[in-house]
Amino acid sequence: MLGGAAKGTFARLDQDEASFELYYKPLQDFVKEKNLDGLDLDVEEEMSLSGIIRLIDRLKADFGEDFLITLAPVATALIFDDPRCNLSGFSYEALEVMRGNKIAWYNTQFYCGWGDMSNTNNFDQIMAHGYPANKIVIGLVTNPKNGNGWISHDVLQEVLINLKARYPNFGGIMGWEYFNSLPGGCKTPWKWAANMTHYIRSDISIDSAQIFAMLRSSEQSANSEIDSHLENEAPMPNSFEYISDIDEV
Numbered sequence: 001m002l003g004g005a006a007k008g009t010f011a012r013l014d015q016d017e018a019s020f021e022l023y024y025k026p027l028q029d030f031v032k033e034k035n036l037d038g039l040d041l042d043v044e045e046e047m048s049l050s051g052i053i054r055l056i057d058r059l060k061a062d063f064g065e066d067f068l069i070t071l072a073p074v075a076t077a078l079i080f081d082d083p084r085c086n087l088s089g090f091s092y093e094a095l096e097v098m099r100g101n102k103i104a105w106y107n108t109q110f111y112c113g114w115g116d117m118s119n120t121n122n123f124d125q126i127m128a129h130g131y132p133a134n135k136i137v138i139g140l141v142t143n144p145k146n147g148n149g150w151i152s153h154d155v156l157q158e159v160l161i162n163l164k165a166r167y168p169n170f171g172g173i174m175g176w177e178y179f180n181s182l183p184g185g186c187k188t189p190w191k192w193a194a195n196m197t198h199y200i201r202s203d204i205s206i207d208s209a210q211i212f213a214m215l216r217s218s219e220q221s222a223n224s225e226i227d228s229h230l231e232n233e234a235p236m237p238n239s240f241e242y243i244s245d246i247d248e249v
Contacts, residue, residue, distance in 0.1 A: 001072070002027065003042040010043050014051035024055075028062060038068025040107060046089035049098075056099050065102075071095075072107040072139070075115025079125045085114075093129060105171050106131070109139040111149030118151050120163050127167070137171040138163075142181035142192050153183070153195060160199040173200070 003009040012023040031039065039059065043052065056069055073092050076085035083089070096103070108126070110117045117123070117138060126136055144150035151159075163170060173196045175181055181192030 001040040001042050004044055004072075007045050010041075010045055010047045010051070010055075013055055014047045020054065024058065031059075031063060037066075038070065038104070040070045040072055042072035042107075043088040043090075045087070049090040049094055052088075052090055052095060053099055056102050060102055068104045069102060070104050070107055072109060074109045074112075075122050075126065077114075078106070078108065078129060078131060078136075079122065087114075096131060100135075103135070105135045105137050107137050107139050107174050109176075111139065111141045111176065112147045113149070116149065117159060118155055119159060120166065123163060123167070123170075133167040133170040135171055138173050140173060140175055142175040142177060142189075143185075145180065146176055157195075157199045160196075164200050 013020055013027075030036075041052070041055070059067060059069060071092070074085070074087055076082075077088060077092050079085070081091070081093075086092075092106075109115060110122060115122050117140060123136065123138070127133060140156070141147045141150050160173075175192060175196075178189050178192075180186050181189040183195070184191035
Protein backbone atom coordinates (compact mmCIF):
# COMPACT_ATOMS: atom_id res chain seq x y z
CA MET A 1 0.00 0.00 0.00
CA LEU A 2 1.17 3.50 -0.86
CA GLY A 3 -0.21 6.43 1.09
CA GLY A 4 -3.07 6.14 3.55
CA ALA A 5 -2.83 8.50 6.50
CA ALA A 6 0.62 9.68 5.35
CA LYS A 7 0.18 13.24 4.14
CA GLY A 8 2.52 14.35 1.41
CA THR A 9 2.83 10.96 -0.29
CA PHE A 10 0.65 11.87 -3.25
CA ALA A 11 1.08 15.64 -3.06
CA ARG A 12 4.73 15.08 -3.95
CA LEU A 13 3.73 12.90 -6.90
CA ASP A 14 1.24 15.50 -8.14
CA GLN A 15 3.66 18.28 -9.04
CA ASP A 16 5.60 19.20 -12.19
CA GLU A 17 7.50 16.56 -14.16
CA ALA A 18 10.84 17.20 -12.45
CA SER A 19 9.31 16.83 -8.98
CA PHE A 20 7.37 13.76 -10.06
CA GLU A 21 10.55 12.06 -11.28
CA LEU A 22 12.37 12.96 -8.07
CA TYR A 23 9.77 11.30 -5.84
CA TYR A 24 8.75 8.53 -8.22
CA LYS A 25 12.28 7.12 -8.46
CA PRO A 26 12.43 5.76 -4.85
CA LEU A 27 9.02 4.14 -5.39
CA GLN A 28 10.18 2.60 -8.66
CA ASP A 29 13.35 1.29 -7.01
CA PHE A 30 11.41 -0.19 -4.09
CA VAL A 31 8.98 -2.04 -6.36
CA LYS A 32 11.94 -3.49 -8.27
CA GLU A 33 13.92 -4.38 -5.14
CA LYS A 34 11.00 -6.19 -3.50
CA ASN A 35 9.76 -7.67 -6.78
CA LEU A 36 6.22 -6.52 -6.03
CA ASP A 37 3.43 -7.64 -8.33
CA GLY A 38 1.25 -4.63 -7.60
CA LEU A 39 0.45 -1.56 -5.49
CA ASP A 40 -2.63 -0.36 -3.64
CA LEU A 41 -2.88 3.42 -4.06
CA ASP A 42 -4.61 4.74 -0.94
CA VAL A 43 -5.01 8.44 -1.77
CA GLU A 44 -6.12 10.19 1.41
CA GLU A 45 -5.20 13.74 0.44
CA GLU A 46 -6.01 16.12 -2.41
CA MET A 47 -4.70 14.91 -5.77
CA SER A 48 -5.59 15.93 -9.30
CA LEU A 49 -7.19 13.55 -11.79
CA SER A 50 -4.29 14.12 -14.17
CA GLY A 51 -1.86 13.34 -11.34
CA ILE A 52 -3.32 9.95 -10.46
CA ILE A 53 -3.61 9.08 -14.17
CA ARG A 54 0.07 9.96 -14.69
CA LEU A 55 1.07 7.71 -11.77
CA ILE A 56 -1.06 4.78 -12.99
CA ASP A 57 0.22 5.13 -16.55
CA ARG A 58 3.83 5.27 -15.40
CA LEU A 59 3.51 2.21 -13.18
CA LYS A 60 1.99 0.24 -16.04
CA ALA A 61 4.64 1.46 -18.47
CA ASP A 62 7.48 0.52 -16.10
CA PHE A 63 6.18 -2.79 -14.76
CA GLY A 64 3.89 -4.10 -17.47
CA GLU A 65 0.19 -4.63 -17.96
CA ASP A 66 0.16 -7.56 -15.51
CA PHE A 67 1.25 -5.26 -12.66
CA LEU A 68 -1.77 -4.97 -10.36
CA ILE A 69 -2.98 -1.49 -9.48
CA THR A 70 -5.78 -1.07 -6.95
CA LEU A 71 -7.15 2.01 -5.20
CA ALA A 72 -8.70 2.43 -1.76
CA PRO A 73 -11.43 5.09 -1.92
CA VAL A 74 -13.88 5.74 0.88
CA ALA A 75 -17.32 4.44 -0.12
CA THR A 76 -18.89 7.91 -0.17
CA ALA A 77 -16.40 8.99 -2.85
CA LEU A 78 -18.01 6.46 -5.21
CA ILE A 79 -21.50 7.72 -4.39
CA PHE A 80 -21.49 11.52 -4.03
CA ASP A 81 -20.03 14.24 -6.23
CA ASP A 82 -19.05 16.26 -3.17
CA PRO A 83 -15.47 17.03 -2.05
CA ARG A 84 -16.57 16.66 1.58
CA CYS A 85 -17.27 12.98 0.87
CA ASN A 86 -14.00 12.24 -0.89
CA LEU A 87 -10.56 12.13 0.71
CA SER A 88 -8.78 11.93 -2.66
CA GLY A 89 -9.91 15.08 -4.41
CA PHE A 90 -10.29 13.63 -7.92
CA SER A 91 -13.45 12.01 -9.29
CA TYR A 92 -13.34 8.21 -9.12
CA GLU A 93 -16.19 8.05 -11.62
CA ALA A 94 -14.08 9.97 -14.13
CA LEU A 95 -11.03 7.84 -13.30
CA GLU A 96 -13.00 4.64 -13.89
CA VAL A 97 -14.11 5.93 -17.30
CA MET A 98 -10.61 7.03 -18.30
CA ARG A 99 -8.41 4.32 -16.73
CA GLY A 100 -10.77 1.62 -15.50
CA ASN A 101 -9.07 -0.92 -17.75
CA LYS A 102 -5.84 -0.41 -15.78
CA ILE A 103 -7.40 -0.67 -12.30
CA ALA A 104 -7.86 -4.20 -10.96
CA TRP A 105 -10.31 -3.34 -8.17
CA TYR A 106 -11.24 -0.82 -5.48
CA ASN A 107 -10.59 -1.62 -1.81
CA THR A 108 -13.56 0.47 -0.73
CA GLN A 109 -13.64 1.75 2.86
CA PHE A 110 -17.11 1.28 4.38
CA TYR A 111 -16.09 2.50 7.83
CA CYS A 112 -15.02 5.48 9.94
CA GLY A 113 -18.07 7.45 8.83
CA TRP A 114 -17.30 7.08 5.12
CA GLY A 115 -19.72 4.23 4.47
CA ASP A 116 -21.89 1.65 6.18
CA MET A 117 -22.32 -2.09 5.65
CA SER A 118 -25.03 -2.73 8.24
CA ASN A 119 -27.23 -2.98 5.15
CA THR A 120 -26.71 -3.04 1.37
CA ASN A 121 -27.79 0.57 0.72
CA ASN A 122 -24.34 2.07 0.13
CA PHE A 123 -23.27 -0.82 -2.10
CA ASP A 124 -26.52 -0.43 -4.09
CA GLN A 125 -25.78 3.28 -4.53
CA ILE A 126 -22.31 2.49 -5.88
CA MET A 127 -23.80 0.04 -8.35
CA ALA A 128 -26.23 2.75 -9.50
CA HIS A 129 -23.21 4.81 -10.55
CA GLY A 130 -22.13 2.11 -12.97
CA TYR A 131 -19.14 0.55 -11.20
CA PRO A 132 -18.69 -3.16 -11.96
CA ALA A 133 -19.65 -5.27 -8.92
CA ASN A 134 -16.57 -7.44 -9.35
CA LYS A 135 -14.32 -4.41 -8.84
CA ILE A 136 -15.84 -3.33 -5.52
CA VAL A 137 -14.12 -5.01 -2.57
CA ILE A 138 -15.90 -4.24 0.70
CA GLY A 139 -13.54 -2.83 3.33
CA LEU A 140 -14.55 -3.41 6.95
CA VAL A 141 -12.99 -2.83 10.35
CA THR A 142 -12.21 -6.23 11.86
CA ASN A 143 -12.29 -5.02 15.46
CA PRO A 144 -14.02 -2.01 17.07
CA LYS A 145 -10.59 -0.95 18.33
CA ASN A 146 -9.47 -0.37 14.74
CA GLY A 147 -11.92 2.40 13.91
CA ASN A 148 -15.56 3.41 13.88
CA GLY A 149 -18.09 1.40 11.93
CA TRP A 150 -17.64 -2.07 13.45
CA ILE A 151 -20.51 -4.40 12.50
CA SER A 152 -21.24 -7.50 14.57
CA HIS A 153 -20.85 -10.76 12.68
CA ASP A 154 -24.48 -11.82 13.12
CA VAL A 155 -25.63 -8.65 11.33
CA LEU A 156 -22.81 -8.79 8.78
CA GLN A 157 -23.52 -12.40 7.86
CA GLU A 158 -27.10 -11.58 6.89
CA VAL A 159 -26.02 -8.51 4.90
CA LEU A 160 -23.35 -10.41 2.99
CA ILE A 161 -25.67 -13.29 2.17
CA ASN A 162 -28.20 -10.80 0.77
CA LEU A 163 -25.47 -8.98 -1.13
CA LYS A 164 -24.14 -12.20 -2.62
CA ALA A 165 -27.64 -13.12 -3.80
CA ARG A 166 -28.02 -9.76 -5.56
CA TYR A 167 -24.45 -9.39 -6.88
CA PRO A 168 -23.00 -12.92 -7.18
CA ASN A 169 -19.67 -11.68 -8.56
CA PHE A 170 -19.02 -8.78 -6.16
CA GLY A 171 -15.33 -8.23 -5.46
CA GLY A 172 -15.03 -9.73 -1.98
CA ILE A 173 -14.05 -8.42 1.45
CA MET A 174 -10.95 -6.83 2.92
CA GLY A 175 -10.30 -6.07 6.57
CA TRP A 176 -8.67 -3.24 8.49
CA GLU A 177 -6.74 -4.80 9.87
CA TYR A 178 -5.61 -8.39 10.19
CA PHE A 179 -3.52 -8.75 13.36
CA ASN A 180 -6.35 -8.37 15.91
CA SER A 181 -9.33 -9.48 13.81
CA LEU A 182 -12.31 -10.78 15.74
CA PRO A 183 -13.54 -13.26 16.79
CA GLY A 184 -10.07 -14.73 17.33
CA GLY A 185 -8.18 -11.55 18.19
CA CYS A 186 -4.39 -11.47 18.15
CA LYS A 187 -4.06 -15.20 18.92
CA THR A 188 -6.15 -16.46 15.99
CA PRO A 189 -6.92 -13.56 13.64
CA TRP A 190 -7.41 -15.97 10.76
CA LYS A 191 -10.83 -16.85 12.18
CA TRP A 192 -12.11 -13.55 10.77
CA ALA A 193 -11.05 -14.57 7.26
CA ALA A 194 -12.56 -18.01 7.75
CA ASN A 195 -15.87 -16.45 8.80
CA MET A 196 -15.93 -14.07 5.84
CA THR A 197 -15.22 -16.96 3.47
CA HIS A 198 -18.04 -18.96 5.04
CA TYR A 199 -20.50 -16.06 4.69
CA ILE A 200 -19.90 -15.55 0.97
CA ARG A 201 -18.56 -18.98 -0.06
CA SER A 202 -20.47 -21.49 2.01
CA ASP A 203 -19.50 -24.16 -0.52
CA ILE A 204 -15.88 -24.00 0.71
CA SER A 205 -14.91 -26.04 3.76
CA ILE A 206 -12.02 -24.69 5.87
CA ASP A 207 -10.44 -26.63 8.72
CA SER A 208 -8.01 -25.31 11.31
CA ALA A 209 -5.24 -27.77 10.38
CA GLN A 210 -5.23 -26.41 6.85
CA ILE A 211 -5.09 -22.84 8.16
CA PHE A 212 -2.18 -23.53 10.51
CA ALA A 213 -0.23 -25.23 7.71
CA MET A 214 -0.74 -22.18 5.50
CA LEU A 215 0.29 -19.84 8.31
CA ARG A 216 3.49 -21.79 8.99
CA SER A 217 4.37 -21.69 5.31
CA SER A 218 3.67 -17.95 5.17
CA GLU A 219 5.76 -17.31 8.29
CA GLN A 220 8.71 -19.25 6.92
CA SER A 221 8.48 -17.30 3.66
CA ALA A 222 8.34 -13.98 5.52
CA ASN A 223 11.33 -14.88 7.70
CA SER A 224 13.38 -15.70 4.64
CA GLU A 225 12.80 -12.16 3.35
CA ILE A 226 14.03 -10.35 6.47
CA ASP A 227 16.66 -7.77 5.55
CA SER A 228 20.03 -9.34 6.36
CA HIS A 229 21.73 -6.01 7.05
CA LEU A 230 19.55 -5.36 10.12
CA GLU A 231 21.48 -6.26 13.28
CA ASN A 232 18.70 -5.85 15.82
CA GLU A 233 14.94 -5.91 15.78
CA ALA A 234 13.11 -2.66 16.39
CA PRO A 235 11.72 -2.35 19.93
CA MET A 236 8.06 -3.17 20.39
CA PRO A 237 5.93 -0.25 21.62
CA ASN A 238 4.44 -0.57 25.08
CA SER A 239 1.00 0.42 23.89
CA PHE A 240 -0.75 1.37 20.69
CA GLU A 241 -3.86 3.37 19.91
CA TYR A 242 -5.44 3.96 16.53
CA ILE A 243 -6.25 7.49 15.48
CA SER A 244 -9.26 7.15 13.23
CA ASP A 245 -9.69 9.63 10.41
CA ILE A 246 -13.31 10.07 11.48
CA ASP A 247 -11.98 12.06 14.42
CA GLU A 248 -10.57 14.61 12.00
CA VAL A 249 -13.80 15.19 10.08
